[in-house]
Amino acid sequence: MTERNLFLRGALVLGLAGILSKVLGSVYTIFLQNIIGDRGIGLYQMAYPIYSTLLILSTAGFPVAVSKFVAEHIALGDYAGAKKVFRVSSALLTLSGVVCFFMLYYGADRFAVWFGDQDAAIAIRAISPALLVVPIMSAFRGYFQGWQRMEPTAISQVTEQLVRVGTILVAAVLLLKWGYSEAHAAAGAAFGAFTGGVVGFLILLVYAWRRRELFRHDMRFRNKVPQQRTRAHIKKLCWYALPISLGALVVPLMNNIDVVTVVNLLKACGYSQQEATEMFGLLTGRAFKLMLLPTTFASAIGTALLPAIAAAIALKNATLVARRMELAMRMTVLVALPSAVGLALLASPIDIMLFKDTEGTQAIIAIAAATLFASIQLTTSSILQGMGVVYVPVRNLFIGAVVKLGLNFLLVPIWGINGAAISTVISYLLATLLNLYSMYRRTGVVFDLRAMLVRPLLATFFMGVAAYSILRELWPLLAGVLSSDRLVAAAATLVAIAGSGAVYALALMVTGAVTRSDIAGIPKVGPRLGALFQKLGLIR
Secondary structure, eight states: OOHHHHHHHHHHHHHHHHHHHHHHHHHHHHHHHHHHHHHHHHHHHHHHHHHHHHHHHHHHTTTHHHHHHHHHHHTOOOOHHHHHHHHHHHHHHHHHHHHHHHHHHHHHHHHHHHHGGGGGGOOOOOHHGGGHHHHHHHHHHHHHHHHHOOHHHEEEEEEEEHHHHHHHHHHHHHHHHTTTTHHHHHHHHHTHHHHHHHHHHHHHHHHHTGGGGGGGGHHTTTTTSSSHHHHHHHHHHHHHHHHHHHHHHHHHHHHHHHHHHHHHHHHHHOHHHHHHHHHHHIIIIIIHHHHHHHHHHHHHHHHHEEEEEEHHTTTTTTHHHHHHHHHHHHHHHHHHHHHHHHHHHHHHHHHHHSSSSSHHHHHHHHHHHHHHHHHHHHHHHHHHHHHTTOOHHHHHHHHHHHHHHHHHHHHHHHHHHHHHHHHHHHHHHHHHHHHHHHHHHHOOOOOOOOIIIIHHHHHHHHHHHHHHHHHHHHHHHTTTSSSSSHHHHHHHHHHHHHHHHHHHHHHHHTTTOOOOOHHHHHTHHHHHHHHHHHHHOOOO
């Protein structure tokens, strides 16, 4: 498999797994919202940001650091060094996970007070055991990713989500059936993070056994490559992991800004506790959930890109580094741009289809642009981190978070949860622009704007016209046939997505945004598809 195919395969495998996981996440949110209501969702969402924050603290950026250093050792033939990176990181992650578990479990009451609803303490405490499992699991994922083997991460991620969703729904239903409150039902749902983590970890252990040759290189290469001491590995991992951890910490920090400020600002504006928590549930359980789906592909690109760039830099191949940067940026824009436009155009029917009403439509429209900027921010951060420039994306994203905090105080009293959504868009836009400027200063690489932006914009325009036209013509026809507004919205939305998606794919080829070499880079089916489309005159 060529280097291009290996990178594309890793990105596609992780992207599909991530999208499937996010789809499962969106689906369970729909059912969970119907089971425990908007207030229950609000309590449930209050537990996750602080859990995510401590999870990042417990992993301390190690998955990314492990994948980078393992890739570098492998590129230089130092397989024993790669395994030692894994052993050291596993021990450190286990220890940090235990420490953060105690912090979350015994600090649950205090966190709930800070968030504005004491009832959230039960859910916060229920999610804490996941910190005993997930950190060590991330060490295994980082090691496999360093080998550019993305399947273990993908399969364990999907399995983890399946078990988590099953636990969430079953626990919520049973606890309410047994007479417990919505706060207890939210806690039962939060416990799914632990059950999912346990099963995901078992899957990784199975992969480690099946691919045990990746862990058995010490004797063969011990005398060929000088080995670093354990203390040197710890220092190197911590030096690299700390800024990545801080950068990853800013993302849940943005969520925590909403957790801490939105409910309290709404209450200060005259809303009751019930109304404020329900509105917070609309923002986090609807708008932010839909925003996360398109950014999943950007996360997959970044995960596959970082060890690929690190290996190219270890080999001092500047041409390969630039080529992988360009490919990753183009892939990100080609997915994120139509996702943002489509989410804004179809916000109302999507809201009805998934959540029964249009209460969250305005917030979804407001947050749509953030999908584009957050995706580009993720990819550019991975590029900078792969180059070893680890503090710059942290600084840029932190600046965005500070701006979001100020804008929340300014916009939430005026526009409610829509103000919080707009502040998120502006914060990611600022962080993206700063990352792009930092990349240009350090690499001097200038992307072809015609291929990177103009052609995708033109294809997206045709896609938007198709989506709007299909929805406008199809809705009244379906309304005369189907009795339920939710069924009408579901049918119209799915047809509009399928039809506009086909138009977008065709427009990409006709405008030259996608070439035969791009399609041929898709593993297995790519060369045949490229030849077929060229024969039909769709691509060059």
